[in-house]
Amino acid sequence: MTKANARVALITGANVGIGRVTAIELAKAGHRVIIAGRSLARTQPILDDIQALPGSLPALFLPLDLSSMNSVRTCAEAFAALQLPLHLLVNNAGVAGARGLTVDGFEMTFGVNHVGHFLLTQLLLPHLIAAAPARVVTVASRAHKRTSGIDWEDVRRPTRSITGIREYANSKLANLLFSAELAKRLQGTQVSTYSLHPGVVDTEIWRALPTWARPLLRLRGLLTAEEGARTTLHCALHAPQTETGLYYADCHPTAPAALGQNAELARALWERSEAWVR
């Protein structure tokens, strides 16, 4: 692949954790990588690491705060101004245990993990469709199994559970349903979608959890960020283009919980999300 026809990948939240490893591996695989995140200063070391890879294309940074629809819109406009094609969108950024409301009035974890990525994907879709074959990879979680459903009123209220895990589970169920519904709506476009569980990974995402809850995670055996990026990279680089709309764990398509297979709920979430970001 020459520099002129390199595939372009945009990844959210790649200054640390699973996203950082994913960005570097995508650059090694020949992609021009664009990292969208909250801080250029915190992302600069990864831009430098990519720059230092032999034969790599310089990575770019775009400001993005997923808790603000204004910021998401500005990010999409900044991408359009680059006049680059887009072959791969990795919706990776996420929070767990965050509290409060986003500026647009969504429960913080649901707003960042689902609503922000829903809007970003909508705004970038024309670029993905124009560059097809293309992919949208959304980092969900096995935690989607820990909810009994999305309460449409709760997602418009500040975080209520003590640990924020219930709200995290809702947001990850939303990631998974979004990816499945997006696949249906993209039929015939050659843009494929993938959602995944990366494993339980030793990253900064657990920093907002109460200190008493963290040892419980360690008991489950944490993966390194390198191990945690494997399923994202499988979906981005190796899963067949025809395998669209599926949920992966350990680099294989896996059945989600029953709610994650509920087509009615996926459609309802989509319709509400469209109305929310209008």
Ligand SMILES: NC(=O)c1ccc[n+]([C@@H]2O[C@H](COP(=O)([O-])OP(=O)(O)OC[C@H]3O[C@@H](n4cnc5c(N)ncnc54)[C@H](OP(=O)(O)O)[C@@H]3O)[C@@H](O)[C@H]2O)c1
């Ligand atoms: N770690 C696990 O065990 C695990 C398990 C299942 C699923 N996941 C999922 O994996 C993905 C990556 O998580 P990780 O474990 O690598 O966590 P991490 O190390 O905490 O990284 C999260 C990334 O998201 C960014 N981010 C947070 N809030 C943001 C916002 N408002 N706008 C834009 N970016 C924001 C962070 O940027 P800042 O530095 O600016 O905060 C950071 O780059 C998440 O979607 C997570 O839900 C993780």
